[in-house]
Amino acid sequence: xxxxxxxxxxxxxxxxxxxxxxxxxxxxxxxxxxxxxxxxxxxxxxxxxxxxxxxxxxxxxxxxxxxxxxxxxxxxxxxxxxxxxxxxxxxxxxxxxxxxxxxxxxxxxxxxxxxxxxxxxxxxxxxxxxxxxxxxxxxxxxxxxxxxxxxxxxxxxxxxxxxxxxxxxxxxxxxxxxxxxxxxxxxxxxxxxxxxxxxxxxxxxxxxxxxxxxxxxxxxxxxxxxxxxxxxxxxxxxxxxxxxxxxxxxxxxxxxxxxxxxxxxxxxxxxxxxxxxxxxxxxxxxxxxxxxxxxxxxxxxxxxxxxxxxxx
Amino acid sequence: xxxxxxxxxxxxxxxxxxxxxxxxxxxxxxxxxxxxxxxxxxxxxxxxxxxxxxxxxxxxxxxxxxxxxxxxxxxxxxxxxxxxxxxxxxxxxxxxxxxxxxxxxxxxxxxxxxxxxxxxxxxxxxxxxxxxxxxxxxxxxxxxxxxxxxxxxxxxxxxxxxxxxxxxxxxxxxxxxxxxxxxxxxxxxxxxxxxxxxxxxxxxxxxxxxxxxxxxxxxxxxxxxxxxxxxxxxxxxxxxxxxxxxxxxxxxxxxxxxxxxxxxxxxxxxxxxxxxxxxxxxxxxxxxxxxxxxxxxxxxxxxxxxxxxxxx
Numbered sequence: 070x071x072x073x074x075x076x077x078x079x080x081x082x083x084x085x086x087x088x089x090x091x092x093x094x095x096x097x098x099x100x101x102x103x104x105x106x107x108x109x110x111x112x113x114x115x116x117x118x119x120x121x122x123x124x125x126x127x128x129x130x131x132x133x134x135x136x137x138x139x140x141x142x143x144x145x146x147x148x149x150x151x152x153x154x155x156x157x158x159x160x161x162x163x164x165x166x167x168x169x170x171x172x173x174x175x176x177x178x179x180x181x182x183x184x185x186x187x188x189x190x191x192x193x194x195x196x197x198x199x200x201x202x203x204x205x206x207x208x209x210x211x212x213x214x215x216x217x218x219x220x221x222x223x224x225x226x227x228x229x230x231x232x233x234x235x236x237x238x239x240x241x242x243x244x245x246x247x248x249x250x251x252x253x254x255x256x257x258x259x260x261x262x263x264x265x266x267x268x269x270x271x272x273x274x275x276x277x278x279x280x281x282x283x284x285x286x287x288x289x290x291x292x293x294x295x296x297x298x299x300x301x302x303x304x305x306x307x308x309x310x311x312x313x314x315x316x317x318x319x320x321x322x323x324x325x326x327x328x329x330x331x332x333x334x335x336x337x338x339x340x341x342x343x344x345x346x347x348x349x350x351x352x353x354x355x356x357x358x359x360x361x362x363x364x365x366x367x368x369x370x371x372x373x374x375x376x377x378x379x380x381x
Numbered sequence: 382x383x384x385x386x387x388x389x390x391x392x393x394x395x396x397x398x399x400x401x402x403x404x405x406x407x408x409x410x411x412x413x414x415x416x417x418x419x420x421x422x423x424x425x426x427x428x429x430x431x432x433x434x435x436x437x438x439x440x441x442x443x444x445x446x447x448x449x450x451x452x453x454x455x456x457x458x459x460x461x462x463x464x465x466x467x468x469x470x471x472x473x474x475x476x477x478x479x480x481x482x483x484x485x486x487x488x489x490x491x492x493x494x495x496x497x498x499x500x501x502x503x504x505x506x507x508x509x510x511x512x513x514x515x516x517x518x519x520x521x522x523x524x525x526x527x528x529x530x531x532x533x534x535x536x537x538x539x540x541x542x543x544x545x546x547x548x549x550x551x552x553x554x555x556x557x558x559x560x561x562x563x564x565x566x567x568x569x570x571x572x573x574x575x576x577x578x579x580x581x582x583x584x585x586x587x588x589x590x591x592x593x594x595x596x597x598x599x600x601x602x603x604x605x606x607x608x609x610x611x612x613x614x615x616x617x618x619x620x621x622x623x624x625x626x627x628x629x630x631x632x633x634x635x636x637x638x639x640x641x642x643x644x645x646x647x648x649x650x651x652x653x654x655x656x657x658x659x660x661x662x663x664x665x666x667x668x669x670x671x672x673x674x675x676x677x678x679x680x681x682x683x684x685x686x687x688x689x690x691x692x693x
Contacts, residue, residue, distance in 0.1 A: 138661065148661040197533040211627075213532055220525055220629025221509040222662040228626040231659060233619045236547045236612075243659040245622050300548075307545045310557050314540040315523075315627040317532025347543060347555040349450065349460040350534040 071127050073117055073171070074369040076134040076178060076362075079152060082109065084116040085366045086124045090189040092366055094120050106153040114168045131165045132369025134178035138224050144175040147223055174372050177227055178365050179208040180217040182324065182358075184375075185367030187212065190359040191322050198320045199229060199312040200358065201305070203280075203327035203334075205255035206230060207248075209308060211316040216375060218316065226316060230254070234307040253304035255279065255326075261300065267293045284330040302334065306341035313346040313353055324358030331357045383439050385429055385483070386681040388446040388490060388674075391464060394421065396428040397678045398436045402501040404678055406432050418465040426480045443477045444681025446490035450535050456487040459535055486684050489539055490677050491520040492529040494636065494670075496687075497679030499524065502671040503634050510632045511541060511624040512670065513617070515592075515639035515646075517567035518542060518554075521620065523628040528687060530628065538628060542566070546619040565616035567591065567638070573612065579605045596642040614646065618653035625658040625665055636670030643669045 071088040077100075085095040098116045100109050117131075135156065137149040146156035165173035176184075183200040186192040192200070196215040202208035209229010211218045218226030230250040231243045238247020239260060251257050259278040262268050271293035276282040283301070286294035309321055321342065323334065339355040346353055360367060383400040389412075397407040410428045412421050429443075447468065449461040458468035477485035488496075495512040498504040504512070508527040514520035521541010523530045530538030542562040543555045550559020551572065563569050571590040574580050583605035588594040595613070598606035621633055633654065635646065651667040658665055672679060 213530075213537060218525075221631060222629055222660070224660075224662075225525060225627065225629035228659065231626045232544070232623050233657075234545060234548060236615050236619060245626075245657040245659060247619070303548050307548060307559070311544050311623060311627075314543045314557070315537065315623075317534055317537035319533060345545075345557040347540065347557060348534070348536075350536075 070129055070370055070373060072369050072373055073125075073128055073131040073169075074134070074366040075113055075117075075131065076181070076365040077106075077109075077136060077153070078178075079136065082113060082116075083362065083366065084113060086120050086128070087366050087370055089370060090367065092363060093124050095363075095366070096120075104152055104154075106156045106159055110159075110164055117169070128171065130172040130174060130373055131169065132181070132372045133161055133173055133175045134181040134365040134368070135175060136178050138222070138227070139175050139177050140223050141174065141176050141219070144173055146175070174369075176217075176368070176372055177210075177223075179210045180227060181368030181372065182360075182364035183210045183212055183217060183322070183368070184371035185360055185364035185369075186322055186324075186358050187215070188371050189367045190364060191356050192320060192358075195320050197316075197318045198322060199309075199316055199318045200322040200324065201229060201308070201312075202325040203254070203305065203323060204325035206242075207250040207254045207305075207308070208325070209249075209312060211312065211318065213316060213318075229308060229312050232308050232311045234304050234311070249304050249308035253301035258283065258297075258301075261297060265293060265297055268297075273297070280327045281329060284333060288333075298333075302337045302341075305334070306338055306345070309338055309342055309355075310345045313342065313348065319351075319353060321353060321355045322358045323355070324361070324364070328357055382441060382682055382685060384681050384685055385437075385440055385443045385481075386446070386678040387425055387429075387443065388493070388677040389418075389421075389448060389465070390490070391448065394425060394428075395674065395678065396425060398432050398440070399678050399682055401682060402679065404675060405436050407675075407678070408432075416464055416466075418468040418471055422471075422476055426476075429481070440483065442484040442486060442685055443481065444493070444684045445473055445477075445485055445487045446493040446677040446680070447487060448490050450539070451487050451489050452535050453486065453488050453531070456485055458487070486681075488529075488680070488684055489522075489535075491522045492539060493680030493684065494672075494676035495522045495524055495529060495634070495680070496683035497672055497676035497681075498634055498636075498670050499527070500683050501679045502676060503668050504632060504670075507632045509628075509630045510634060511621075511628055511630045512634040512636065513541060513620070513624075514637040515566070515617065515635060516637035519560075519562040519566045519617075519620070520637070521561075521624060523624065523630065525628060525630075541620060541624050544620050544623045546616050546623070561616050561620035565613035570595065570609075570613075573609060577605060577609055580609075585609070592639045593641060596645060600645075610645075614649045614653075617646070618650055618657070621650055621654055621667075622657045625654065625660065631663075631665060633665060633667045634670045635667070636673070636676070640669055 207230030211226030519542030523538030553563035
């Protein structure tokens with residue numbers, strides 16, 4: 070099966086031709102200046118048309134990964150967080166049929182990444198998986214029996230970063246208190262550090278507050294950095310147990326920029342899950358994702374293969 | 382539709398004839414002395430045979446609610462917690478066909494209660510619901526699109542009481558740390574009180590430590606009781622937000638003995654959910670369950686009506 074894939078991120082969109090488990094061609098479309106989706110659509114169409122005619126032959130449809138909540142049955146965006154707020158008004162399927170005479174399928178980008186990892190990455194052959202993405206925010210997406218969970222309004226199984234993990238935590242951007250994301254994500258890290266006893270005299274205080282520096286200082290033995298790293302690992306571990314108890318997976322996958330420190334994170338989480346998750350049937354495996362930013366592109370293949378078969 | 386229903390609890394089993402939304406007959410079978418299931422089966426068969434012959438006419442099957450994890454596709458118990466440990470070895474379908482020439486369907490008792498409330502109780506006509514039971518333990522069961530969530534090993538959507546809600550909590554019976562159940566259930570309450578600053582001089586200290594007394598002392602203005610009640614409400618609220626973010630329901634139902642104080646609990650939880658849950662589509666409603674211990678009996682009707690249609 071050959072498809073066109075569009076993965077819409079915050080600063081650029083990736084357009085690609087994907088066939089089964091291979092990306093045949095890929096191009097980036099910068100979109101940093103745009104806060105609406107409508108002005109970008111012409112650029113996306115132009116980018117897709119730059120692909121060699123031989124590559125476009127036999128394409129069966131367009132898969133569109135969107136960074137927000139989507140109604141994938143009707144291929145409509147249902148909710149966005151700040152950027153592309155006009156997307157809920159746009160009929161992307163109509164756009165696709167008009168521009169390319171091709172059907173379009175819309176899905177949340179994190180769900181697509183999970184589908185991609187399960188097709189051609191670290192989750193190959195797996196059917197019951199939760200994938201966390203540790204970065205500026207925390208993504209957490211659940212698949213049951215090979216299909217991403219959807220729920221009544223398309224938001225089941227897709228808010229794993231917004232599981233409350235502590236009773237006295239800070240307010241999250243989602244509105245809840247003490248979410249995994251508001252306790253241990255890239256945007257929360259400077260807030261966590263600023264409140265941590267002893268931070269001012271830590272070696273961490275002299276550096277930009279990101280996870281790369283946190284893990285570097287902790288690795289060098291800085292006491293405060295070690296404490297904050299332990300806090301973050303505990304938060305991620307707690308969200309992992311919540312997800313296991315909610316969705317009954319056999320595999321947890323971890324992607325995102327923070328996974329540069331996978332050598333520390335994966336063994337910690339495997340041990341945390343072994344000790345804490347209630348899984349009388351056996352042990353949940355913990356593994357790093359493989360495909361990086363290409364995961365969502367591969368996911369489009371699964372999206373078309375699973376047509377109309379989502380768990381709702 | 383007319384069925385036989387068996388709801389197996391810790392101290393007694395309830396046997397009933399149920400037709401659509403009416404319980405035609407009901408009898409209790411004491412089982413307190415038994416720690417195995419096999420010796421009870423003859424008593425259950427005898428109890429079902431005491432029903433009037435006219436009631437048994439037209440019965441289409443037996444529904445069996447079990448207090449543990451079940452494989453409802455194959456009608457086998459998959460995991461028990463201490464009691465009825467022989468249940469995993471018993472072929473209940475074979476028993477039912479031999480004794481009554483009727484097909485048997487097995488389901489977790491909390492899932493059956495949720496099905497029952499959605500057929501004939503507080504969730505009537507609802508399809509996307511999470512039901513919590515606040516009692517000695519905390520149950521939490523999720524339904525998506527009219528069907529209880531199951532997962533690969535039958536434990537998806539059924540462990541809502543075992544969502545970690547705090548990073549530095551006590552060890553739960555399930556093995557995790559800081560579960561809703563280990564922070565604010567009937568069995569945890571004495572432990573919570575014993576550690577609470579000022580408990581020794583509270584009016585609560587003179588009474589048996591149960592939720593009835595906690596709410597009574599708090600209602601009378603006892604400062605420590607008010608603090609502990611607030612703690613428990615926050616724990617239940619956090620588990621509610623976790624469940625909403627995981628399962629995308631439109632309705633939360635609350636049952637169990639603690640709901641004698643529904644006048645305090647339901648308004649608190651409604652406000653907590655309104656303020657904390659991320660539901661751009663609208664507001665999740667919070668409601669007390671109606672059917673009490675009869676809920677699981679009604680659930681058997683749904684179990685047969687939904688034959689083979691579970692979300693896995």
